[in-house]
Amino acid sequence: MTLYSGIDLHANNSVLSVLDDRDHVLFEKRLPNSLDLIVESLQPYKEDLLACVVESTYNWYWLVDGLMDAGFAVRLAHTSAIPQYAGLKHSNDETDARHLAHLLRLGILPEGYIMPREQRAVRDLLRRRLLLVHQRTLHHLSVQSLIARYTGNRLSANQVKALDSTRIDQLLPEPICLGGQITILAMHWLDKAIDRLEREVLKRLNANKDYDLLTSIPGVGKILAPTIILETGNIHRFSGAGHYASYARSVSTEKLSNGKLKGRGNKKNGNRYLAWAFMEAAHHAAIWSPEIRRFYERRKAKRHILVAKKTVANKLTKACYYMLTRQEPFDVHRAFG
DSSP: OOEEEEEEEOSSEEEEEEEOTTOOEEEEEEEESOHHHHHHHHGGGGGGEEEEEEEOOTTOHHHHHHHHHTTOOEEEEOGGGOOOOTTOSOOOHHHHHHHHHHHHHHTOOOBOOOOOHHHHHHHHHHHHHHHHHHHHHHHHHHHHHHHHHHHSOOOOHHHHHTOOHHHHHHHSOTTHHHHHHHHHHHHHHHHHHHHHHHHHHHHHTTTOHHHHHHTTSTTOOTTHHHHHHHHHOOGGGSSSHHHHHHHTTOSOOOOEETTEEOOOOOTTOSOHHHHHHHHHHHHHHHHHOHHHHHHHHHHHHHSOHHHHHHHHHHHHHHHHHHHHHHTOOOOHHHHHO
């Protein structure tokens, strides 16, 4: 008899359900988030267990890695792609765990990609860097608006970056100058932290053969190339360039019925970090590559500027797919010819 397990994971506890091939519940219990307790509870069923299904919540790393180390087959459920029953009057954590196991038994479980933990850790460093960049931008805009409010002068971005504690004292009166000083100090600390993260990521990707391929794309440098590599993972998990472009959110969404538009699909489905990377690449490529700039200008003359930039991003996404699968450098004439 083949068994199936579903785990409804929460911040401090999990609900485990083990079903047989007739959907009968053999074991079901709420447990604290202790790997030892969860493994001990599943151990009696391990020999007949096809796999354990874990929800792809924000905190799945420890559970998936721990179960795999203990010898269990694990599937990561693509939570947003699993619709709930529309006619249910009652549901709870137990029914959710059973539903995951039920989908596994039927062979229709939407699965997420379990990236190897070493790559996952480096990828999360880059995501942390992006968070710090956003915070630095907020501090930058805060200083810019503070000076404009008290002096009537708007400093350029380079002028704000060149400020130090002494110079801001000359621009702002007491006691608000203290706020400006602290904000400047925070910006300088963030600069150092971001630089340290970048050096660590590049050191760990130094021997990656895909890095040189991706940096052959105009506008893709030392940050965008690692982001694309680490957010993509194994390129062969995508069946085609269109699926990869969809994952990177560079395709349009629509719902059609009987030839009529019935709304838009889930435009947030996919990887938002990969979408950001290709939009940034499109922005810089349209500046530095004459061929891509001509393509972009033709599109911009007919459509909105964001649509034109999204079109360039779509082209770069598909080019990236073929570059990684064929291990070939970027060819602007094939991509934008």
